[in-house]
Amino acid sequence: MDLQKRNENLKAFFDRKTDGYDDVHIRFMESKCALTDALPDGTTHVLDLGAGTGLELIPLYERFPEVFVTAVDLSEDMLAVLRTRPFADRVTTVSGDFFEVPFRGEDGTAPLYDAMISTSALHHFTPEDKVQLYRRVYSVLRPGGLFLNADKTASDPAAQAEGFRVLAEEPEKYAHIDTPLTVGAECTALEEAGFTVLSVTPLANDNYYLYKAIKKESSHD
Numbered sequence: 472m473d474l475q476k477r478n479e480n481l482k483a484f485f486d487r488k489t490d491g492y493d494d495v496h497i498r499f500m501e502s503k504c505a506l507t508d509a510l511p512d513g514t515t516h517v518l519d520l521g522a523g524t525g526l527e528l529i530p531l532y533e534r535f536p537e538v539f540v541t542a543v544d545l546s547e548d549m550l551a552v553l554r555t556r557p558f559a560d561r562v563t564t565v566s567g568d569f570f571e572v573p574f575r576g577e578d579g580t581a582p583l584y585d586a587m588i589s590t591s592a593l594h595h596f597t598p599e600d601k602v603q604l605y606r607r608v609y610s611v612l613r614p615g616g617l618f619l620n621a622d623k624t625a626s627d628p629a630a631q632a633e634g635f636r637v638l639a640e641e642p643e644k645y646a647h648i649d650t651p652l653t654v655g656a657e658c659t660a661l662e663e664a665g666f667t668v669l670s671v672t673p674l675a676n677d678n679y680y681l682y683k684a685i686k687k688e689s690s691h692d
């Protein structure tokens with residue numbers, strides 16, 4: 472299935488799931504908190520990919536009340552919930568596909584973001600799609616900036632291949648099937664994009680890991 476169609480299906484899925492989303496996803500809160508815990512003191516600008524209703528921003532604003540966030544999501548319905556949160560005046564919401572919408576800094580202005588964060592949003596894409604996305608993230612992080620992704624992970628290469636096989640067989644029926652990568656494939660995608668992987672840490676939820684990678688200070692990109 473091509474990426475554009477995949478994202479159209481994901482958008483329709485999450486628009487439908489917005490009501491009641493927080494009640495279901497609150498059980499992942501411990502994993503979402505791990506993003507905030509991994510950020511250094513002094514963080515001021517954060518890019519959140521697949522921010523949804525902004526659950527991971529609740530602990531972020533508890534620790535960093537002054538932080539500015541750019542929150543990208545396909546689903547305008549999910550973002551509408553985010554805009555009701557008490558910290559919404561410090562969040563710029565961008566309604567669109569993170570493979571397509573331009574990120575601040577891609578126009579040649581100096582990289583601004585201290586970190587890219589994402590939770591439960593990047594487990595639908597092929598390694599090739601991820602390298603393409605992660606290169607763009609790398610380009611908009613300032614040197615020393617962090618990539619922090621708390622997400623599902625395939626247990627082994629066979630499990631990774633199975634998700635993509637099922638999706639290819641009945642793409643409409645399984646529009647939202649999870650296709651997570653293994654730890655190895657995820658780290659390879661990050662390294663191909665230019666990142667140095669600092670750690671991969673298991674999280675409280677089953678099969679969830681925190682990927683922490685850095686754009687090294689010495690980078691000349």
Ligand SMILES: C[S@@+](CC[C@H](N)C(=O)[O-])C[C@H]1O[C@@H](n2cnc3c(N)ncnc32)[C@H](O)[C@@H]1O
Pocket residue numbers: 478481482485496503520521522523524525526527543544545546549567568569570589590591592595
């Ligand atoms: C399971 S929700 C996670 C939301 C939030 N990060 C959280 O942890 O509660 C996944 C979100 O990623 C968004 N998403 C998936 N693919 C996307 C894409 N290509 N561009 C923008 N948003 C995307 C969906 O619309 C959805 O809101």
